Amino acid sequence: MKIAIAQINPTVGDLIGNAQRILEAAGQATELGADLMLTPELSLCGYPPRDLLMRPSFITKMKAQVEALAKALPPNLSTLVGIAEDNLSAAEQGQKPIFNSMALLQHGEVKKIFHKRLLPTYDVFDEDRYFESGTKASSFVLQVNDESIHVGVTICEDLWNNETFWGKRAYPINPTQELVEKGVDLVVNLSASPYVYGKQTVRENMIAHEAKQYQRAIVYVNQVGGNDDLIFDGQSVAFSREGQLISRAAAFSTDLQLVNFDVDRRDFQTIAVETPLLSADAEIWAALVLGVKDYARKCGFKKAVIGLSGGIDSALVSAIAAEALGPENVLGILMPSPYSSEHSISDAEQLAKNVGIPIQTIPIGKLMSGYDTTLDSLFKGTESGVTEENLQSRIRGNLLMAVSNKFGHLLLTTGNKSEMAVGYCTLYGDMNGGLAVIADVPKTRVYSICRWLNREQEIIPDNIITKPPSAELKPDQVDQDSLPDYEILDDILERLVQKQQSADDIVAAGHSAATVEKVVRLVTRSEFKRRQTPPVLKVTDRAFGMGWRMPIASRWSLELSAQS
Structure with a gap:
């Protein structure tokens, strides 16, 4: 038979x-x-x-x-x-x-x-x-x-x-x-x-x-x-x-x-x-390419738009989108601010050249000044800080949404799972979009996939992989000003989010109690952001999507040992 x-x-x-x-x-x-x-x-x-x-x-x-x-x-x-x-x-x-x-x-x-x-x-x-x-x-x-x-x-x-x-x-x-x-x-x-x-x-x-x-x-x-x-x-x-x-x-x-x-x-x-x-990196890459390809096709999108920062996350999403939709159907937008380094612009341009996608550059310095002027009377007497930094992200988010609306492109967000977990992302800014491509991929895995992509030829520029990650929202900023090293952060997040271990268990595994407490606090208070994210392509057994059903308004912390 x-x-x-x-x-x-x-x-x-x-x-x-x-x-x-x-x-x-x-x-x-x-x-x-x-x-x-x-x-x-x-x-x-x-x-x-x-x-x-x-x-x-x-x-x-x-x-x-x-x-x-x-x-x-x-x-x-x-x-x-x-x-x-x-x-x-x-x-x-x-x-x-x-x-x-x-x-x-x-x-x-x-x-x-x-x-x-x-x-x-x-x-x-x-x-x-x-x-x-x-x-x-x-x-x-x-x-x-x-x-x-x-x-x-x-x-x-x-x-x-x-x-x-x-x-x-x-x-x-x-x-x-x-x-x-x-x-x-x-x-x-x-x-x-x-x-x-x-x-x-x-x-x-x-x-x-x-x-x-x-x-x-x-x-x-x-x-x-x-x-x-x-x-x-x-x-x-x-x-x-x-x-x-x-x-x-x-x-x-x-x-x-x-x-x-x-x-x-x-x-x-x-x-x-x-x-x-398939190998681990090849398997996840293939899954994400298929996820983007079918989401676009089944929703009626033929083209996508991505904000290019010169960082590793937008580089990986660009490579995935180019493979899924064809490079000619992916538009990269560079939006440099006065805090953008020269290498960020050149790295983004080299990335676009390597994957074959067209790019447009829209400087946002004047828009930032316009926001500062408009808000000056209300913000007068306050210190400049995270609010002003986030305005840059929200300006970029508005510009990307304008391109999406004008030309019917699918806006792909570029945040990874590590950032999504701890809220290192901006609502109505870099979280804008129709599909969160790598929001279930931890930062350390992002690096691993990019190195795998480069196994035969350079697709992701080497400088993007080797330089310290940074949001570049203020002078000399790097991610580790606010977060633990990603190797440490991702291990804590895997234990907390996927294995649902208590803080005591995570500390017993060798992590600093202060670091664990900080991560737990960030994960708990960022739930309102995750609830507003676009659909997240699922590649792990505990994604921030329909299977994640945590309350927003709650007095229970993920820090179980403090309330048991």
């Missing part, structure tokens, strides 16, 4: 377009002689559709579209397509109105529908808001060359509850185990699993463990593409019943893989795996 793994890139809500993508994949699968084609979770509507699922008309049109798709698919290709399905018992039993489902399309009809059983509600997931859980293990029988193949169907989270792998269960049931007890020959998993750095290794270890434990071959198909702040990396896989990797699809691009299931051995035929895993 030949199984096609269709790793597609759906657009949320584009029912007709997504159906066409499935049809195109089905055409390729048929040419390769496939008997069964797998598509990702909610492949017909795209994942995550969020509150579109609350609109009855959306569900009705999806039902009509899946029926039309069934008629259009090649008659001899059985296909699993992800849909949201009406729960007909919802009203009388007080249940959610829809299921997260997978439809089996055969011979022009919707033959069977399977419901997702485990609904995640952690981090970016909120599936219990919309869906009712399925109640039984779901499978179907496929006839291939007079042989009956019993296929067990799981959807994403259904595969992630193996007690012997994780050491505990997050849910009371294990759908995979129940399918094995029903005697299935093969387990398929249809997923929309968002990208997080290093997650693919965990996925593969988990699936290999389950395959070997239950002595069942497993096929996992994942969505690929960017949808708002979430990036989906693809990297669909198949494992033999002994836990051997048989196939791995491409990372961060559409793909169609064919695997051959030996019906006599009830296992996959072994083939060479040609797609290697």
